[in-house]
Amino acid sequence: xxxxxTYFNKTTSAAPLAVFRICFGLMMLFSIIRFWANGWIKSLxxxxxxFFSYYGxxxxxxxxxxxxxxxxxxxxSALFVALGFLYRYASLSLFVSFTYIELMDKSTYLNHxxxxxxxxxxxxxxxxxxxxxxxANRKPKYxxxxxxxxxxxxxxxxxxxxxxxxxxxxxxxxxxxHALPLKIWLPARNxxxxxGPIFNYNSTAYLFSWLGCLYDLSIPFLLWNKTTRPxxxxxxxxxxxxxxxxxxIGMFPHIMMxxxxxxxxxxxxxxxxSFISKWVRFEPNAVAENSLAKNxxxxxPLFILFFIVQLLLPFRHLAYPGELFWTEEGYRxxxxxxxxxxxxxxxxxxxxxxxxxxxxNPKDYLSPLQEKMMATQPDMIxxxxxxxxxxxxxxxxxxxxxxxxxxxxxxxxxxxQFINPNTDLAKEExxxxxxxxxxxxxxxxxxx
Amino acid sequence: MNKxxxxxxxxxxxxxxxxxxxxxxxxxxxxxxxxxxxxxxxADSIIRPSYQNFNSDFxxxxxxxxxxxxxPNETNLTNFRNNWASAYLSWQSVExxxxxxxxxxxxxxxxxxYPADTNGIHANILNPSxxxxxxxxxxxxxxxxxxxxxxxxxSNQTEILNFYTNADQGSKRTAYIKRLIDKMDLLLSxxxxxxxxxxxxxFISQTGLDIGSxxxxxxxxxxxxxxxxxxxxxxxxxxxxxxxxxxxPNKVEAFYKKDISKSLAQASHxxxxxxxxxxxxxxxxxxxxxxxxxxxxxxxxxxxxxxLSTLINEQFAIVEAKLNLLNPNLSExxxxxxxxxxxxATEMQAVVRMLKVDMSSAMSITITYTDNDGD
Numbered sequence: 001x002x003x004x005x006t007y008f009n010k011t012t013s014a015a016p017l018a019v020f021r022i023c024f025g026l027m028m029l030f031s032i033i034r035f036w037a038n039g040w041i042k043s044l045x046x047x048x049x050x051f052f053s054y055y056g057x058x059x060x061x062x063x064x065x066x067x068x069x070x071x072x073x074x075x076x077s078a079l080f081v082a083l084g085f086l087y088r089y090a091s092l093s094l095f096v097s098f099t100y101i102e103l104m105d106k107s108t109y110l111n112h113x114x115x116x117x118x119x120x121x122x123x124x125x126x127x128x129x130x131x132x133x134x135x136a137n138r139k140p141k142y143x144x145x146x147x148x149x150x151x152x153x154x155x156x157x158x159x160x161x162x163x164x165x166x167x168x169x170x171x172x173x174x175x176x177x178h179a180l181p182l183k184i185w186l187p188a189r190n191x192x193x194x195x196g197p198i199f200n201y202n203s204t205a206y207l208f209s210w211l212g213c214l215y216d217l218s219i220p221f222l223l224w225n226k227t228t229r230p231x232x233x234x235x236x237x238x239x240x241x242x243x244x245x246x247x248x249i250g251m252f253p254h255i256m257m258x259x260x261x262x263x264x265x266x267x268x269x270x271x272x273x274s275f276i277s278k279w280v281r282f283e284p285n286a287v288a289e290n291s292l293a294k295n296x297x298x299x300x301p302l303f304i305l306f307f308i309v310q311l312l313l314p315f316r317h318l319a320y321p322g323e324l325f326w327t328e329e330g331y332r333x334x335x336x337x338x339x340x341x342x343x344x345x346x347x348x349x350x351x352x353x354x355x356x357x358x359x360x361n362p363k364d365y366l367s368p369l370q371e372k373m374m375a376t377q378p379d380m381i382x383x384x385x386x387x388x389x390x391x392x393x394x395x396x397x398x399x400x401x402x403x404x405x406x407x408x409x410x411x412x413x414x415x416x417q418f419i420n421p422n423t424d425l426a427k428e429e430x431x432x433x434x435x436x437x438x439x440x441x442x443x444x445x446x447x448x
Numbered sequence: 449m450n451k452x453x454x455x456x457x458x459x460x461x462x463x464x465x466x467x468x469x470x471x472x473x474x475x476x477x478x479x480x481x482x483x484x485x486x487x488x489x490x491a492d493s494i495i496r497p498s499y500q501n502f503n504s505d506f507x508x509x510x511x512x513x514x515x516x517x518x519x520p521n522e523t524n525l526t527n528f529r530n531n532w533a534s535a536y537l538s539w540q541s542v543e544x545x546x547x548x549x550x551x552x553x554x555x556x557x558x559x560x561x562y563p564a565d566t567n568g569i570h571a572n573i574l575n576p577s578x579x580x581x582x583x584x585x586x587x588x589x590x591x592x593x594x595x596x597x598x599x600x601x602x603s604n605q606t607e608i609l610n611f612y613t614n615a616d617q618g619s620k621r622t623a624y625i626k627r628l629i630d631k632m633d634l635l636l637s638x639x640x641x642x643x644x645x646x647x648x649x650x651f652i653s654q655t656g657l658d659i660g661s662x663x664x665x666x667x668x669x670x671x672x673x674x675x676x677x678x679x680x681x682x683x684x685x686x687x688x689x690x691x692x693x694x695x696x697p698n699k700v701e702a703f704y705k706k707d708i709s710k711s712l713a714q715a716s717h718x719x720x721x722x723x724x725x726x727x728x729x730x731x732x733x734x735x736x737x738x739x740x741x742x743x744x745x746x747x748x749x750x751x752x753x754x755x756l757s758t759l760i761n762e763q764f765a766i767v768e769a770k771l772n773l774l775n776p777n778l779s780e781x782x783x784x785x786x787x788x789x790x791x792x793a794t795e796m797q798a799v800v801r802m803l804k805v806d807m808s809s810a811m812s813i814t815i816t817y818t819d820n821d822g823d
Contacts, residue, residue, distance in 0.1 A: 190482075341812070345801050357693070409806050413749075413750060414749040414751070414806060
């Protein structure tokens with residue numbers, strides 16, 4: 001117990017947290033601008049006529065044209081977080097607005113958006129504005145040079161969990177023994193200048209699979225350790241630069257490259273801050289050397305609970321029968337990144353008790369992205385089936401039944417029927433229980 | 449702590465060593481994985497010659513149409529009809545190129561939207577300034593409209609000839625035929641000029657697989673074509689498979705000519721198979737193709753060990769066998785033997801899935817612009 005108490009009483013420089021706040025805020029701002037400029041607000045959140053809510057968050061819906069306002073709030077909050085201006089409100093508003101955006105439609109789920117939401121949550125409670133911020137300059141009594149060590153460590157732990165669990169998820173036979181899905185994805189890049197031709201070799205896919213797995217499992221420790229840190233950071237740059245070149249994963253590689261700086265020493269961050277200070281001509285007010293930012297007392301237990309949940313949540317798939325990659329029960333929120341090449345095609349037949357029936361092509365209701373995501377994810381298939389049930393009820397169908405005719409391929413296996421075609425999906429209810437109308441996976445993938 | 453580093457470096461080293469051994473023994477050197485080669489082959493040995501061939505059949509039809517318009521008699525009508533039928537058959541070998549130039553001007557909309565809108569056609573004859581550019585007008589032009597004008601405006605040869613020799617309206621009616629053919633000719637020449645000019649180089653040089661690249665446009669276009677126009681259009685709609693079991697014998701292709709709907713369907717299906725397998729136009733020579741690319745990717749069913757391309761070809765063959773069972777007049781089949789039509793649609797659905805899901809996934813074809821982390 002004393003060791004634990006000693007740890008929680010340790011303090012450290014506020015500089016790394018200040019740098020993290022600035023970088024994270026700016027990257028968020030840039031992400032939102034990029035998202036907006038690409039026209040994705042319209043194509044993802046305004047154009048579609050139907051949205052896939054998360055279970056329990058059905059009230060979170062896009063807001064029509066006000067969705068732009070939501071993104072604007074998110075962008076301004078990100079800027080304020082970067083500046084450390086009205087930080088408590090800005091960080092809360094950033095967390096709420098960003099998380100709201102992510103909850104609007106399941107089909108846009110990305111692990112790195114989830115990561116950002118979690119970091120935003122942590123930032124709400126961290127004293128990230130106590131140093132090198134507009135707040136600290138405006139209200140000197142909140143300014144301090146030191147923060148509890150665990151404040152900055154919680155961010156490191158969050159990153160460590162992301163990497164390590166992403167590594168654990170790769171410990172399966174498809175990834176390690178068959179180099180899947182990289183064996184499918186890499187040849188698609190064989191026309192890249194210079195390095196392209198190496199992707200014609202299967203051995204490249206194996207090498208990348210093994211190195212990727214090893215990287216994910218070891219990088220948190222190598223970054224945490226002072227001796228290995230420079231080497232580890234170099235591999236962070238190489239690894240993420242390569243993934244950015246190879247795959248359409250947007251901002252994620254850049255965010256991770258910048259976020260990994262959090263592992264560096266206070267001295268390193270002080271140098272960054274003095275560089276910024278000269279560059280933007282911002283002079284932080286003088287603060288007493290031993291001034292310490294205090295976290296409210298509820299934060300410590302809250303964080304402990306948060307991390308216990310984080311450590312357990314990715315294992316929830318163990319509670320479900322069947323192959324995780326096939327059923328995807330417990331797949332999200334578990335750092336399973338770039339693990340599967342899955343594609344499907346699905347048609348629905350809506351019937352009623354009077355013998356009316358209609359074959360529905362989801363294309364008529366969904367965007368290409370939504371259709372692609374729905375075709376391989378049972379919970380989304382069920383949601384869409386219910387949507388059809390309700391639609392046809394409005395059209396005068398009596399006692400509507402909805403059946404799915406589906407076909408899914410996973411990591412290059414020949415496509416198979418995915419959903420039991422005899423199950424009336426209109427009568428199935430969403431829950432955390434296993435969906436026994438998913439047809440069993442006919443192959444075996446060994447591992448975690 | 450240095451130990452971790454050493455262990456890490458060693459494992460990197462071991463791994464690269466073990467893999468470089470593999471590299472030396474592995475035979476695949478990128479042969480067959482070069483997308484430029486199949487793009488080039490498709491452009492030079494299938495697409496351009498097919499358009500060329502279609503164009504000559506089309507010009508024959510155009511010439512006989514001109515003779516008929518100048519002199520609407522029985523001989524000229526018969527010739528025009530025959531040349532219309534062969535041009536329609538030849539069209540089946542180019543309709544599938546619904547990407548690049550043809551997709552840009554939506555060639556298909558002006559060539560083959562059926563069933564023909566007969567009321568619209570009559571209205572257009574009366575009023576030659578009616579537009580032929582709007583979606584509503586698509587079913588008033590192209591081969592289906594000519595089908596109606598050549599085979600459907602009377603119940604026998606004499607009645608049809610009378611339609612055009614009518615003192616009052618005859619010249620307006622032939623003028624509409626000319627208008628339709630001129631429009632088709634203009635659009636076709638645009639597409640051919642594009643393929644013979646700049647577009648070919650664009651097509652060959654966009655070797656990526658992201659959205660907008662040639663392979664992605666081509667595969668998405670081909671898959672859509674099979675699903676929507678071969679399966680749904682020719683079989684799904686007439687047989688009621690995609691329309692709530694409502695039979696629509698009047699919605700078959702070339703409804704008024706009656707006896708060529710099966711051969712049109714067979715021609716389009718064969719053209720599709722040949723394209724997949726990279727069979728040069730007009731010869732049996734096979735070149736780089738989707739088949740060879742899938743084989744080079746080693747796309748196979750790990751249960752049976754069969755290549756995906758073999759499985760796709762087997763399914764193509766099943767469809768062909770089902771097609772062979774049909775009588776020449778698909779409209780009659782819908783009325784008398786609809787289960788045979790449904791069989792074709794069902795087996796075609798299996799092809800659709802293999803192309804859309806298995807092939808596209810094996811090739812890593814992208815369908816959206818948005819970020820993705822592969823889950």
